[in-house]
Amino acid sequence: MLDTHFDANPLLFWEFVGVASDAAFKEGRVNRARMLLSQVPPEFRDFVWKYRSSSISGFYMTLKGHSYSAEALAISKCGNFLASRSNDGLIYIWDTNRGLIINCLETQLSKSRLLKFSTDASLLFFSNGKSSLCKIHLNDGSYEDLINDANLKITTVIMSDTANKIIYGTSGGEIGIFDVESKKVQFILTAHENEVQALALSLDGIFLVSGSYNEIKIWDLVSEKMMSQHTDDYFSLNSIAISPDSKYIAVATIGKCVKLYAFPKFTFLRNLDGHKSSVNHIEFSPDGGLLFSCSDDFSINTWGVPSGKLEKAYRGHTATVFKILPFPDGNRFASCSDDKTIKVWSQDSLAEILTFFGHSDSIISIDINNSSKLLASGSKDSTIKLWSLESFRFECELGSHDDVIMRVQFSPDGQYLVSASGGLDYGYDANRDFNTLKVWDLNDASLNYSIKTHSSWITSLSFSPDSKLLCSGSFDGYIKIWDMQSKSTKCQLLIPEVEINTLTFTHCGMFILFGCSDGSVRTWNYDKHAHSLILMQSSSSINSLAISPDGNYFASVNDFNDITIWDLIKQEVRITWSGHDAVIRNARFSPDNKHLVTVSDDCSIIFWNYFYGSEQLRLTGHDDMVIDACFDRNGSFLATCSADKTIKIWDASNIANTSFLLNDKTSNQEEIDVPFQDAEIDLRTEKYRISKTTISEPKILQNILTSASQYSKAFWHSQIVVKSPKKIELWENFKKECLDYSEFLLFIKTCDSLLSQNNDPQELISNQRQWAIDKIKKH
Numbered sequence: 089m090l091d092t093h094f095d096a097n098p099l100l101f102w103e104f105v106g107v108a109s110d111a112a113f114k115e116g117r118v119n120r121a122r123m124l125l126s127q128v129p130p131e132f133r134d135f136v137w138k139y140r141s142s143s144i145s146g147f148y149m150t151l152k153g154h155s156y157s158a159e160a161l162a163i164s165k166c167g168n169f170l171a172s173r174s175n176d177g178l179i180y181i182w183d184t185n186r187g188l189i190i191n192c193l194e195t196q197l198s199k200s201r202l203l204k205f206s207t208d209a210s211l212l213f214f215s216n217g218k219s220s221l222c223k224i225h226l227n228d229g230s231y232e233d234l235i236n237d238a239n240l241k242i243t244t245v246i247m248s249d250t251a252n253k254i255i256y257g258t259s260g261g262e263i264g265i266f267d268v269e270s271k272k273v274q275f276i277l278t279a280h281e282n283e284v285q286a287l288a289l290s291l292d293g294i295f296l297v298s299g300s301y302n303e304i305k306i307w308d309l310v311s312e313k314m315m316s317q318h319t320d321d322y323f324s325l326n327s328i329a330i331s332p333d334s335k336y337i338a339v340a341t342i343g344k345c346v347k348l349y350a351f352p353k354f355t356f357l358r359n360l361d362g363h364k365s366s367v368n369h370i371e372f373s374p375d376g377g378l379l380f381s382c383s384d385d386f387s388i389n390t391w392g393v394p395s396g397k398l399e400k401a402y403r404g405h406t407a408t409v410f411k412i413l414p415f416p417d418g419n420r421f422a423s424c425s426d427d428k429t430i431k432v433w434s435q436d437s438l439a440e441i442l443t444f445f446g447h448s449d450s451i452i453s454i455d456i457n458n459s460s461k462l463l464a465s466g467s468k469d470s471t472i473k474l475w476s477l478e479s480f481r482f483e484c485e486l487g488s489h490d491d492v493i494m495r496v497q498f499s500p501d502g503q504y505l506v507s508a509s510g511g512l513d514y515g516y517d518a519n520r521d522f523n524t525l526k527v528w529d530l531n532d533a534s535l536n537y538s539i540k541t542h543s544s545w546i547t548s549l550s551f552s553p554d555s556k557l558l559c560s561g562s563f564d565g566y567i568k569i570w571d572m573q574s575k576s577t578k579c580q581l582l583i584p585e586v587e588i589n590t591l592t593f594t595h596c597g598m599f600i601l602f603g604c605s606d607g608s609v610r611t612w613n614y615d616k617h618a619h620s621l622i623l624m625q626s627s628s629s630i631n632s633l634a635i636s637p638d639g640n641y642f643a644s645v646n647d648f649n650d651i652t653i654w655d656l657i658k659q660e661v662r663i664t665w666s667g668h669d670a671v672i673r674n675a676r677f678s679p680d681n682k683h684l685v686t687v688s689d690d691c692s693i694i695f696w697n698y699f700y701g702s703e704q705l706r707l708t709g710h711d712d713m714v715i716d717a718c719f720d721r722n723g724s725f726l727a728t729c730s731a732d733k734t735i736k737i738w739d740a741s742n743i744a745n746t747s748f749l750l751n752d753k754t755s756n757q758e759e760i761d762v763p764f765q766d767a768e769i770d771l772r773t774e775k776y777r778i779s780k781t782t783i784s785e786p787k788i789l790q791n792i793l794t795s796a797s798q799y800s801k802a803f804w805h806s807q808i809v810v811k812s813p814k815k816i817e818l819w820e821n822f823k824k825e826c827l828d829y830s831e832f833l834l835f836i837k838t839c840d841s842l843l844s845q846n847n848d849p850q851e852l853i854s855n856q857r858q859w860a861i862d863k864i865k866k867h
Contacts, residue, residue, distance in 0.1 A: 151182050151430040153189055158424035159410045160203040162212065167415045170422055171212055172430050173203055179214065181226065184415075184422075184432060193224060202254070204247040213254065213268075215245050221254060221266070234271055243283045248293050255296065257284025263298055265309065275312055279305060288328040288337070295352065297337060299325040304339065306352060318354050320347070327369045331376040336393055338379050340367040346381050348396055358396040362389050362708075364669070369411045374418045382409035387706075388423055388433070401706045402433055442480050444735040446473055451729035453716050455505075457498040460720035462530075463727055464505050465735055466493030472507050472528070477725060480737070487535055491522055494546055501555040504572070505530055508560060510545030525549075525560060527572075537575055542566060548590045552597045559600055561588030567602060569614055579614050590632050595639040603630025609644050609654070624654055624661065632674045636698075637681045643698060645672040645686060653684075653698050665701035667694060673715045678740070679723035687714035693728055693738075709736055 105124050112121040154174040162171040163184075170182040173195070181191035195216055202215040213223045213234075219242065221235040234254070241259035248255075253274075254266040261280035264273050280300035288297045295315075296307040301324055306315045324342040330351065331337075337349045338360075346360040346367055365384035372379055378399065379391040388402040388409055407426035414421040424430045449468035456463050456477065463475040470491060474483040489509035496507050505528045523546055525539040544563035551558055557578065558570045567588055568580040583604060591602035600612045607626035612619075628647040635642045641662065644652045649672050653662040670689035677684055677698075684698035693707040693714055712731035719726055719740060726738040 151180075151189075151432065152428070153180055154178065154428045154430075156428065157407075157410070157426040158428060158430055159426075160214070161411050161413050161422055161424050161430065162203040162205050163413050163415055163422060164205045164209040165207055165416055166209065167417055167420075169205065169209055170430065170432075171203055171205065172424055173214065174428070179203070179212070179224075181212075182430070191226065191229075193229060195222075196220070202245040202247060204251060206251045211251075213247060213251065215242065215256075221245070221256070223268075234268065235266065235273075244285060244287050246287045246289055248289055249291055250293070253293065255287055255289060257287055257298060259283040261300060263287070263296070263307075277307060277312070277314075279307075279314075285325040286328040286339075288330045290330045290334045291332045292334070295330065295334060297328050297330060299328050299339065301325070304328070304354070306354065315352065316354060326367060329370045329372050329379070331372045331393065332374060333376050335376070336372075338370050338372070340370045340381060342366050344383075346370060346379070346391070348379070348391075348394065350394075357394055360389075360391050360396050360398070362391075362398045362401070363387065368409065371412055371414060373414050373421075374416060380412045380414065380421060382412045382423060384408045386425075388412055388421075398708045401708060403703065403705065405429070405431065442737050444475050444482065444737070445733070446482055447471065447733050449733060450712075450731035451715065451733060451735060452493055453495045454718055454727050454729045454735060455496050455498050456718050456720045456725070456727060457502050458500055458721050459502060460722060460724065462498070463735070463737075464496045464498065465729060466496040466507055467733075468492050470509075472496060472505070474505075474533075475735070477720065477737070484533055486528055486533055487526065489522075489524060489526065492545075495549045497549040497551060499551050499555040499558075499572070500553060503530060503555070504528060504536065506549055506551075506558060508546035508549055523562070525558075525570075539570065539575070541568060541577070544587075547588060548592075548602075550592045550600075552593050553595065554597060557593075557597075559591060559593060561591040561602055563587040567591060567600060567612065569600075581612055581614070581618070581620060583610075583620065587629075589630055592633055592635060594635060601633055601635065601642060603633045603644055605629045607646060609633065609642075623659070624652065626650065626652065631672060634675045634677050634684070636677045637679055641698070643675045643677065643684050645675050647671065649688075651675065651684070651686065651696070651698075651701070653701075663699070663701045667696065667703070668692065670713070673713070674717055676717050676719060679719050679721060685717055685719075685726065687717045687728060689713040691730075693717060693726075707738065710734065 105128060109121040109124040112124065151172070154172065156175040158172045158174045160173040168184055170184050171179055172182065173179045177195045179193040179195055180189050182188065183190050195214065202213060202221065204213045205211070210226055211223050212226055215221050219236065219238050219240045220233060222231055222233055224231050242256045243259050245254065245256040247253065252268050254268060256264050256266065261278070261282055261284060263277040263279045263284060265275050267274050279298050280303060282300045284298055284300055286299040294308065294310055296309050298305050298307065302319050302321065304318045307313070308315050325339065326342055327340040329338045334351055337351045337354065339347045339349070344361065344363045344365060344367065348357045348360060349355060350357055360381070363381065363383040363385055367381050367383050370379060370381045372393070377393055379393050380388060381391065382388045386403065386405045386407060386409060390399045391397065392399050405423065405425040405427050409423050409425045412421055412423045420432055422430060422432050447465065447467040447469050451465050451467045453466040454463060461476065461478055462483070463477055465473050465475065470493060471488045472486040472493060474486055475481070476483050486505065489507065492510045494508050494510050496505060498505050507526045507528065509522060509524050523540065523542045523544060525546065527536040528534065529536045542560065542562040542564050546560055546562050548561040549558065556572055558572055559567060560570070561567050565583050565586055565588060566580055569578045570576070571578045587605035589603050589605060591600055594601055598613060598615065600614055601609070602612070603609050607628050607630060608622050609624040609626070609630055610620040610622050624644070626644065626646045630644050630646050632645045633642060640655065640657055642654050642656060644654070649666050649668050650664055651667050651672070652664045655662045667686055668688035668690050672686050672688045675684060675686045683704060684696045686694050686696065691708060691710050691712060691714060694703055695705040696702065697704050710728065710730040710732050714728050714730045717726060717728045723740050726740045727735060728738070729735045
């Protein structure tokens with residue numbers, strides 16, 4: 089039965105291979121996941137395959153095994169081995185190519201301040217508590233004490249790059265230089281009055297930097313003398329790093345900031361601001377071009393050196409990140425965390441494709457047409473520009489207004505672009521086109537006509553789905569609906585004593601959803617009613633509204649940086665959370681309905697899992713506030729505009745990074761068990777209801793529905809909405825074609841273990857599939 093089914097529907101089998109890839113990736117076996125995906129033939133590489141592939145490409149592996157926090161890391165010179173130590177005293181040696189534990193060593197139960205491989209990876213050096221430094225021979229597991237002094241209170245310890253010297257700081261402010269070969273302390277520096285909190289050694293072993301609270305000292309280890317001393321308002325130091333070329337020093341404090349200095353004069357260059365909590369560790373990349381930092385905020389940031397630009401923020405850990413270390417090849421780095429995992433990351437470049445330059449002032453609004461070929465931008469410089477998304481070049485300047493362009497909007501049919509301006513708070517000026525709508529004909533890039541009717545800044549525009557109507561909202565409290573053919577006002581609505589900040593047509597085109605300065609979100613059935621209904625009341629002014637592609641939710645953001653998801657079916661708030669460190673300017677749903685994207689004055693773009701309110705990915709690259717964002721129709725591109733006068737185009741197909749698949753459990757997300765055999769369709773409510781069973785990964789069921797049953801619109805929440813008889817019919821047909829529930833469920837459960845039995849890709853289909861079929865037939 090199964091064999092016949094797969095012959096008739098090979099798409100289902102390849103989806104099972106994708107499910108196995110998901111399971112392997114979740115377990116940290118990324119190479120296995122890549123291998124499985126590589127076997128899928130090109131004709132079956134749909135959007136789900138691309139999503140999986142892009143997710144894996146930004147991440148390398150997760151190493152799981154520790155039962156307690158992993159707080160120390162070491163990487164061998166060859167990059168093939170990684171050592172990690174947790175608070176239970178266990179040291180794991182990992183094969184970084186396969187992600188497997190190859191050795192487990194028991195040490196004293198204590199926090200380790202040192203973990204370092206010898207140059208040939210035959211020895212591992214580590215500290216046991218505050219009074220002991222040891223080495224272990226990895227070939228036979230034998231230990232050897234290097235220093236064991238109960239009176240020695242070691243507060244921090246590092247090792248030279250060649251592993252021939254150990255340098256430690258004590259609670260009494262002394263620094264000891266220990267020679268590994270002779271097993272003797274060469275000399276001791278009386279360095280600080282208080283405990284030594286951080287140490288850093290130059291790559292050549294000549295210069296040493298030590299820190300204690302507000303004081304940093306630079307030492308010449310050849311002459312054994314202090315070169316310079318510096319004080320600053322550090323409060324407390326967590327980490328110091330010297331660049332490989334000895335040109336820069338970075339200092340991480342107990343605060344949120346990393347400070348960058350020129351070395352050896354210790355000239356202050358800049359603060360690196362981006363973390364939300366204490367920075368625990370910093371490390372330069374092997375080429376010195378990047379600085380890594382990790383924090384209590386669960387994130388890892390990479391900074392350009394010496395520019396100080398935040399290059400990328402990595403998120404995937406679910407607890408404090410204690411340490412990061414780059415691999416010698418410079419392409420990967422490792423991190424360890426309080427979530428008991430070690431993650432190995434791939435340093436893929438940001439998904440930014442290019443930047444458009446051309447405007448002379450802040451860009452306020454952008455939009456992409458339905459064919460995804462053109463992008464329009466409106467700026468504070470009063471001009472409207474068109475850009476090609478095919479050639480990624482400037483096309484033309486369409487025209488201008490006499491003041492700020494507040495909004496630009498393509499009509500859904502692609503014939504028109506409408507621009508809206510500000511200029512006057514209240515009133516009219518017959519000689520200037522303040523507070524004006526302009527309709528541009530895209531066939532010949534000419535001005536079709538102008539409309540001047542609002543008495544204050546026009547803040548928002550929206551076309552009806554059929555392109556026949558245009559709606560505008562203004563600070564004057566009016567919402568006006570224009571007939572595009574007659575060029576006249578169809579109807580209008582006044583909300584006294586409030587400003588209209590944002591509005592949009594609903595997908596059916598029958599209602600206007602709008603947000604006001606009084607914090608209310610309202611809906612207006614413009615054909616039937618002369619008044620609006622309040623759906624939701626917020627604590628402050630609504631800045632932006634967006635309706636999800638399926639039409640079941642809308643998102644709102646307010647002045648207090650609260651993001652609210654409203655369930656339009658249940659007519660209730662689904663979830664509210666706070667996001668960004670500054671005012672949120674705009675919110676947009678991704679076309680695949682998986683994420684909400686917000687842009688902010690904090691210069692960042694954040695992808696959210698809007699069902700749980702969890703941050704999935706943060707993009708940085710703009711140098712000033714980000715004001716607007718939009719996706720193309722297919723979700724291939726994300727465009728953002730900023731007060732830095734630029735438009736950035738991001739490859740949205742590759743933006744799905746590690747966190748999209750790895751953040752299975754966030755602080756406000758409970759694990760959901762997905763049933764299959766207990767599922768049923770309730771025709772009265774048209775909802776496909778889900779009760780609990782044993783599949784613990786919702787993405788597996790989602791992907792099977794979207795691919796195997798060709799359910800392009802199905803999505804996973806607490807329920808899968810089936811809104812039409814046609815979809816119900818498709819689902820019923822799929823159930824008839826598919827395996828019975830018990831076989832289907834068993835196949836899902838055993839899929840990865842079955843496919844993992846044989847590592848030969850050529851035998852993946854014939855041997856493993858037949859093995860799976862035989863296994864299921866026995867049940």
